[in-house]
Amino acid sequence: MQYNESEFLFETEVPLEEIIISRTDLDGNITYANETFCEISGYEEDELLGKPHSIVRHPDMPSIVFSELWEALHNGEQWRGVIKNLRKDKGYYWVEAIVSGVFKDGKLVEYKSIRSPISRDEKFKYQRLYDKMREENGENIRKIIYEKKGK
Template sequence: MDITFDMFIETEVPEGEVIISRTDLNGIITYVNDTFAKISGYSAEELIGKPHNILRHPDMPKSVFKDLWDTIKREENWSGYVKNMRKDRGYYWVYAEISGVYKDGKLVEYKSMRSPVPKEKRIEMQYIYDDMRKAEGESVRMVTYLPYETYEKLKRITDEKSKSIDEIIDNTLI
């Protein structure tokens, strides 16, 4: 089990770029543009056929996705700010607009267009989502500094036990 802390490395979506994807009605990715693949760190082949929530960052409150799904299942458009996790566990923010795709008047899939988010808005949304997760009783984000020896010990333990850091901490505190 490898310990990585890359989730603090941000990739900015370049101005003028749009990330586009399509999913089936269950959220399985059926199409991605090159920008999506590049920003997410995955290849198009790795994304197609996977659930879109492969990108879900743990900082995102569950209620945001509940609202998203409730809205699009009513065949209404949804838009909002989303923090996604890259393949390398880094992250990127997007403003997402999701709507249905219809054929002969019948909903057949969803399309999503995502655009860059200004830095000030990303900071604002991080605080809003932190407060939402806290209010909803979800996990909270914590950043700490450890002596290098402690980090190495945690890395060794996770490797030996093939468990995540969360599992190690949970078992140690109980």
């Protein structure tokens, strides 16, 4: 998929008092999205329900982060990390995510994710870290270059 670079420059700030909550089935398809998730991601609830949670995966995210997330979940562990998500309008937003299994009568039935805002300094730190991880893993890296035209 090809995007206009400028589409990725618009950040939506997650308000400090807001928490983004979603649940997925065991295959990662969204079964619940709270109002904040819909508002911050730019999607209507019916556009999210039944879709893979990766609908909000930003191309800046290294694939290894999600491999580690799924490995932790498959081992029955909680996963915590920082995620840059893609909005419907191709903007983005940063969150700290806590993802864990939901059990009923001792059986794993779904996953839940609770996401909260992070600081500006953390955003810069993780953008640099994720760029480095993507480069080390041979994944595409997006660079924005400004050129001076004419004299």
